[in-house]
Amino acid sequence: MKNKLFTFLEGIEEFVASFFFIGGSIISLYGVFMRYIVNSPVTWTTEIFETFMVFAIFIGFGMALKDNQHIAVDLLYEKLPSIAKKIVDVIANSLGLGFSVFLTVMGVEMVSVAHQQGGITIDVGVPLWLTYLAMPIGMGLLSFYFLLKLINIFRHWNKEEKTQETNIEELF
Amino acid sequence: ACGGGKDEGKKESKNDASDDGVQEITIKLSHEVAENTSQHVGSIAFKEYIENASEGKIEVQVYPNGQLYGDQDVMQSLAANNVQFTQQDLSKLVGDDERFNIPSLPFLFASDDEAVEFWDSEKGMEILSALEKDGIYGLAMWPNGPKHFTNNKRPLKSPEDFKGLNLRTQGGQVLEDVFKALDAGSVSIPFTELYTSLQQGVVDGQTNTFVNTESKKFDEVQKYLTVIGDTRVDVGFFANKEFMDSLNDETKKIVEEGIKAGTDAAREASKEMNEKAFEEIKNRGNVEVYELTDEEREAFVKVWEPVYEKYAPVIGEEYIEAAQNVGK
Amino acid sequence: MDATIVLLVSFVILCLLRVPIAVSLGLSSIFALSMIDFTMYPVIHKMYVASSGSALMAIPGFVFAGIIMARGGISFHLIEAIKSWIGHVSGGLAIVTILACMLFAAISGSSPATAAAIGGIMIPSMVEAGYSKRYSMGLVAAAGTLGILLPPSIPLIIYGVVSEQSIGDLFMAGVIPGILLGVILIIFAIVNARIHKYGRLPKQNMKERLQKTRKALWGFILPVLILGGIYSGAMTPTEASFVAAFYAFIISIFVYKEMTLAVFRRIIKESINITAMIFLIIASATIFGMFLTAEQIPQDLAHWIEGSATSKWTFIIGVNILFFILGMFLDSVSIILITLPILLPILILFDINLIHFAIIMTINMEIAMITPPVGLNLFVVSGISKEKLGEVVYGVLPFFGLILIGLILVIIFPQISLSLLK
Ligand code: NA
Numbered sequence: 020m021k022n023k024l025f026t027f028l029e030g031i032e033e034f035v036a037s038f039f040f041i042g043g044s045i046i047s048l049y050g051v052f053m054r055y056i057v058n059s060p061v062t063w064t065t066e067i068f069e070t071f072m073v074f075a076i077f078i079g080f081g082m083a084l085k086d087n088q089h090i091a092v093d094l095l096y097e098k099l100p101s102i103a104k105k106i107v108d109v110i111a112n113s114l115g116l117g118f119s120v121f122l123t124v125m126g127v128e129m130v131s132v133a134h135q136q137g138g139i140t141i142d143v144g145v146p147l148w149l150t151y152l153a154m155p156i157g158m159g160l161l162s163f164y165f166l167l168k169l170i171n172i173f174r175h176w177n178k179e180e181k182t183q184e185t186n187i188e189e190l191f
Numbered sequence: 192a193c194g195g196g197k198d199e200g201k202k203e204s205k206n207d208a209s210d211d212g213v214q215e216i217t218i219k220l221s222h223e224v225a226e227n228t229s230q231h232v233g234s235i236a237f238k239e240y241i242e243n244a245s246e247g248k249i250e251v252q253v254y255p256n257g258q259l260y261g262d263q264d265v266m267q268s269l270a271a272n273n274v275q276f277t278q279q280d281l282s283k284l285v286g287d288d289e290r291f292n293i294p295s296l297p298f299l300f301a302s303d304d305e306a307v308e309f310w311d312s313e314k315g316m317e318i319l320s321a322l323e324k325d326g327i328y329g330l331a332m333w334p335n336g337p338k339h340f341t342n343n344k345r346p347l348k349s350p351e352d353f354k355g356l357n358l359r360t361q362g363g364q365v366l367e368d369v370f371k372a373l374d375a376g377s378v379s380i381p382f383t384e385l386y387t388s389l390q391q392g393v394v395d396g397q398t399n400t401f402v403n404t405e406s407k408k409f410d411e412v413q414k415y416l417t418v419i420g421d422t423r424v425d426v427g428f429f430a431n432k433e434f435m436d437s438l439n440d441e442t443k444k445i446v447e448e449g450i451k452a453g454t455d456a457a458r459e460a461s462k463e464m465n466e467k468a469f470e471e472i473k474n475r476g477n478v479e480v481y482e483l484t485d486e487e488r489e490a491f492v493k494v495w496e497p498v499y500e501k502y503a504p505v506i507g508e509e510y511i512e513a514a515q516n517v518g519k
Numbered sequence: 520m521d522a523t524i525v526l527l528v529s530f531v532i533l534c535l536l537r538v539p540i541a542v543s544l545g546l547s548s549i550f551a552l553s554m555i556d557f558t559m560y561p562v563i564h565k566m567y568v569a570s571s572g573s574a575l576m577a578i579p580g581f582v583f584a585g586i587i588m589a590r591g592g593i594s595f596h597l598i599e600a601i602k603s604w605i606g607h608v609s610g611g612l613a614i615v616t617i618l619a620c621m622l623f624a625a626i627s628g629s630s631p632a633t634a635a636a637i638g639g640i641m642i643p644s645m646v647e648a649g650y651s652k653r654y655s656m657g658l659v660a661a662a663g664t665l666g667i668l669l670p671p672s673i674p675l676i677i678y679g680v681v682s683e684q685s686i687g688d689l690f691m692a693g694v695i696p697g698i699l700l701g702v703i704l705i706i707f708a709i710v711n712a713r714i715h716k717y718g719r720l721p722k723q724n725m726k727e728r729l730q731k732t733r734k735a736l737w738g739f740i741l742p743v744l745i746l747g748g749i750y751s752g753a754m755t756p757t758e759a760s761f762v763a764a765f766y767a768f769i770i771s772i773f774v775y776k777e778m779t780l781a782v783f784r785r786i787i788k789e790s791i792n793i794t795a796m797i798f799l800i801i802a803s804a805t806i807f808g809m810f811l812t813a814e815q816i817p818q819d820l821a822h823w824i825e826g827s828a829t830s831k832w833t834f835i836i837g838v839n840i841l842f843f844i845l846g847m848f849l850d851s852v853s854i855i856l857i858t859l860p861i862l863l864p865i866l867i868l869f870d871i872n873l874i875h876f877a878i879i880m881t882i883n884m885e886i887a888m889i890t891p892p893v894g895l896n897l898f899v900v901s902g903i904s905k906e907k908l909g910e911v912v913y914g915v916l917p918f919f920g921l922i923l924i925g926l927i928l929v930i931i932f933p934q935i936s937l938s939l940l941k
């Protein structure tokens with residue numbers, strides 16, 4: 020059964036990512052419209068379009084993990100007995116967690132250095148640290164889902180069937 | 192190829208900075224342009240001087256073409272000492288300091304020499320030192336040269352000819368205003384899409400140094416070239432501060448002389464290469480070349496006065512004045 | 520050298536442990552880079568920059584457009600119409616897929632964008648018509664690589680700049696080899712379909728055909744819109760991808776009336792997921808490449824070939840092997856930027872035509888798109904068809920051989936690339 024809190028959080032995440040993805044798309048169309056139809060090009064569109072897409076994509080890292088979209092190699096895994104599969108799952112998700120936590124920390128550093136240096140983007144003048152926020156946010160969400168997967172494996176340790184593919188929301 | 196050189200260098204310098212002898216270190220220099228550019232010529236002169244003078248104790252690895260870092264991440268990597276030297280287009284640093292807008296002010300310098308003289312002066316060095324707070328030394332300006340317009344619509348002889356043209360800009364608010372003063376629109380297009388965008392007419396034209404227009408083959412897909420030299424491309428040569436400070440006197444002397452050798456070579460090469468590229472463009476005959484007369488130039492000077500009014504206070508009157516006084 | 524071994528060994532181990540490829544690439548690179556004392560924070564900064572680059576932004580647009588078409592009715596009607604005309608011809612749909620890839624390649628400079636745009640529509644329809652899924656996925660991944668051989672082409676632009684060759688000439692030189700590869704794929708598709716009895720649907724009468732074609736008319740306008748939009752100079756390929764998505768969206772609402780809020784929500788989510796999967800791999804592959812570059816591995820290999828080549832032919836064989844190995848891991852633009860300056864002097868020494876060599880290099884870069892572990896077309900196809908990477912790799916194997924045949928032909932007969940030039 021889906022937990023209300025999880026549904027709510029998931030909804031926010033999806034809403035924010037969609038907002039940036041759709042917003043970016045519209046800005047790109049607006050750029051074509053202003054240059055080609057109105058013949059009065061606007062310079063800011065490229066930079067903002069790219070920033071929006073980057074936020075959508077970085078938030079998507081975690082969403083893609085939740086939906087098992089990240090590509091992995093099954094070659095060895097499929098031949099393993101069930102218990103070994105679980106152990107491999109634990110190792111793999113721990114490594115994933117380590118990777119994404121490390122990148123979150125580095126992302127925070129990226130943001131804080133950019134904040135100290137006070138740089139801004141060239142065309143629009145958006146503070147760089149603001150655009151860099153995509154990194155810690157995206158990697159933070161990725162860490163969150165790796166952690167949930169890990170917890171999930173332990174919760175389902177004694178069940179035979181599904182391991183990796185268990186739905187994360189069952190946790191809540 | 193072995194890494195770790197710079198760290199060994201660091202440690203060594205802590206322990207025996209007082210010791211005589213050249214430190215055994217590896218220097219990484221990363222830049223984002225091709226090997227047929229004045230920047231690369233300068234980089235190689237820098238490498239060769241240092242490697243010879245240190246009798247091979249110092250190894251300089253040059254990474255051209257942005258193969259190690261690109262314009263968006265090289266300054267971070269320089270600040271973190273992952274590379275020790277780089278060159279960066281000054282106009283890409285305007286986000287860090289508005290004073291780097293200087294090369295984008297039209298007709299501020301009449302020649303490469305004037306630009307060089309300004310950046311070598313006290314005021315110029317003051318601007319180049321703006322990144323010291325981030326752990327980066329500004330060493331010298333390396334000129335890429337003045338920019339000239341190409342387009343597909345018509346010969347551009349007066350400001351009125353620019354009306355309604357959509358020109359590619361490499362970014363920055365000053366350049367946008369420079370185009371706006373001509374009633375031309377600025378469109379930002381990434382380099383990988385620029386050649387086809389010019390070919391298919393997504394944008395009508397672009398502005399670049401002779402070398403860039405020639406080597407990136409933009410003349411193949413453009414009809415007219417106006418020799419105007421209004422704004423410039425100038426790059427800064429930068430070094431990591433922590434690395435420079437870790438050198439003992441003897442090593443530092445070699446590196447500093449290397450910097451000078453590189454700078455001299457780059458400045459020389461820039462002039463030569465632009466001249467050669469201009470000849471090559473004329474030989475290829477893809478574009479109709481038009482050189483503005485002095486009177487025609489005056490009309491542009493007038494049109495761009497508001498750009499100065501707007502940006503002089505932002506950049507700092509004293510810098511603009513110093514720049515204008517160069518060569519007078 | 521030790522760090523390089525750590526890089527490769529840890530990468531293989533991580534992959535075998537079923538760590539996502541993006542994470543395997545990233546983690547092994549981080550291990551290796553820290554062994555050579557790189558400060559990590561700017562390395563991570565580079566990952567950010569690499570995955571926010573403007574050259575990649577057509578990928579989300581074409582993924583988006585492809586999914587809207589697939590879910591909003593356009594693909595369905597397009598496929599119905601195409602099937603009505605050639606569904607009874609053995610191999611017909613495979614041929615349409617190849618032609619669609621070639622047509623799309625002619626407007627986009629990027630191979631993954633080609634695979635994304637065509638794969639979303641044609642893989643499901645081929646499967647429906649009885650083709651094996653493996654084969655369908657392999658076909659799209661392979662035919663999609665034509666995106667960089669038929670002009671415009673980002674790798675050819677980069678090649679032109681580095682080697683000081685005319686980009687216009689390079690584009691011309693890519694046309695016949697691109698068509699040749701297309702024809703090779705088509706011949707294979709016909710033979711293969713005959714053998715496996717693929718794609719033999721009942722023949723339909725003219726009335727059904729016209730009816731279905733009329734129904735699909737709005738879908739047929741889409742390629743015209745994209746092609747026309749780019750060639751008339753109205754928009755860049757990146758912009759065209761979003762215009763295509765917008766057009767497909769409008770048609771799905773007002774013509775096919777298949778766009779509900781729930782469907783739209785699913786489309787957005789899927790588009791973001793697939794794009795994110797691809798971009799995380801690109802981000803990690805970038806620092807993987809950065810390690811190799813910093814350690815001068817590609818440079819050393821290129822120098823080694825430069826030094827050991829004794830004749831034109833040993834050089835050509837060596838260089839193709841070099842491209843193959845580098846192509847497994849690096850993206851095509853990096854390979855060109857790193858190796859071409861080293862190879863140029865020897866090309867001139869052996870009197871190899873630089874434009875001819877550009878086409879040889881580009882076909883190698885096509886192969887790089889479909890060789891694991893880092894092959895963007897493999898990932899795109901695996902993402903859009905929701906199949907395991909291994910399945911796509913199996914599917915692509917025969918096509919790998921076909922492209923190799925095309926490559927050998929192009930190497931032996933320089934006229935194939937050069938005859939269109941004056
Ligand atoms: Na193409």
Ligand code: NA
Binds near residue numbers: 848886888893894895
């Ligand atoms: Na590959």
